[in-house]
Amino acid sequence: MFSRILTKSCSQHSATLVRTFCASAKRDSMKVAVLGASGGIGQPLALLLKNNPLISHLSLFDIVHTPGVAADLSHICTPAQVSGHMGTDELEACLTGSHVVVIPAGVPRKPGMTRDDLFNTNASIVRDLVDACAKYCPQSMICIISNPVNSTVPIAAEVLKQRGVYDQKRVFGVTTLDVVRANTFIAQAKDLDVAHVNVPVIGGHSGETIVPLISQASPQVSFPRDERAKMTERIQNAGTEVVEAKAGAGSATLSMAYAGAKFTGSLLDALNGREDVVECTFVRSDETECKYFATPIRLGKNGVNQNLGMGHMTDFEVSLLEKAIPELNKNIAKGEEWIKANPAQ
Known part of the structure; x- marks a missing residue:
């Protein structure tokens, strides 16, 4: 009985989400990649994105724990399929075909630190991840969360320029x-x-x-x-x-x-x-x-x-x-x- 009730509840919840987010059946579903998906921002971000039925494939990347995060999210009764990719060898699989890439990867601030203190570590992370985007999904929309955004967005733009795929309309600092x-x-x-x-x-x-x-x-x-x-x-x-x-x-x-x-x-x-x-x-x-x-x-x-x-x-x-x-x-x-x-x- 509980199983039938739970199944019905999940179905009703999914239908509600579809009605909420999808005003028209003509809308296209899309692949969204989250780079840094196992971190403090990445996990709740992926959870929230799993609730968006416009996303047909939620592709998660990080250097640790990503298969577990993906398995956990995949049990949620909403339409998006979830895949987990761990390590740089799996960036191609994660990114290929992505329409939107969201990058929260990096180290967090601690007391006494400014966003600028994060620069050296996060700069190299953003450089390498955006370079992978340039190779595997050059037409994607790239959304930079990694701090300091005032500096990481210019870094992302310059990497895309180096690879000859920069389009200023497609690079966003998430403020x-x-x-x-x-x-x-x-x-x-x-x-x-x-x-x-x-x-x-x-x-x-x-x-x-x-x-x-x-x-x-x-x-x-x-x-x-x-x-x-x-x-x-x-x-x-x-x-x-x-x-x-x-x-x-x-x-x-x-x-x-x-x-x-x-x-x-x-x-x-x-x-x-x-x-x-x-x-x-x-x-x-x-x-x-x-x-x-x-x-x-x-x-x-x-x-x-x-x-x-x-x-x-x-x-x-x-x-x-x-x-x-x-x-x-x-x-x-x-x-x-x-x-x-x-x-x-």
Whole structure:
């Protein structure tokens, strides 16, 4: 009896998910690869992606434990088939045919560390994984989560250029977590339904390069000057808030997994023809003097469809931007200089 009830429950749950995510039977299912799938971000990210019926094949890669993670996820009663690939010899099998590649691989922050402290380790990881993407799925959308995003996205772009397959519309730095945090903190402060709050966050993905545009929040909100400054600072330093709260046990993994799944889901919707999909993301940009810059982006079948720019900003937000640009330029240059000295082999 319990088995029949459970089977029925799983079937109903899967059907609900299909109705939720698949508005049309004409939508294409896709292969999504997660590189770093056994880690603190990778496992919950893969779990969330397993719930998206637009994904027909969830392909997981890491250097340890991936077959076990894949076996575990494969028991979940949702449509995506799961495969696990362990070790660099299996990157080809993992990546071939992938439409979207999400890269959370790398080491986490610990107390006292900045995202920049992660640079040397994560730079080489991103270089090698993106190089594999260039070889085995050169037309895929590549979503970089590995920190420091301000530097790893330029590294990814330069690797793709070296291999002759770079398309700036297809490379994204996932800064969605900054938006998720801004939405959450402002909804809490104003007692709003967070499901209906949206705060654009532009710039980069660390410290003062994060520029929340509270004046453009929907619905509109306002704060006294000192509260606005405190709210902005909290959004900018929210990652450190988690690192310190975990007291050496890691950095933001669950919230980052949620944000990564949210961005990936939006990208899949756009690839399947939905025309109203907008996410803030760190991309090649001409909006400022920075080569790469996060702004609201309309996504489409080819990736970046339209850069919606920064909109009207208050004097306070302009001052934040003025502080952000020099630091962001420095982060970008660091990534570009590193990859020139350490090219893909």
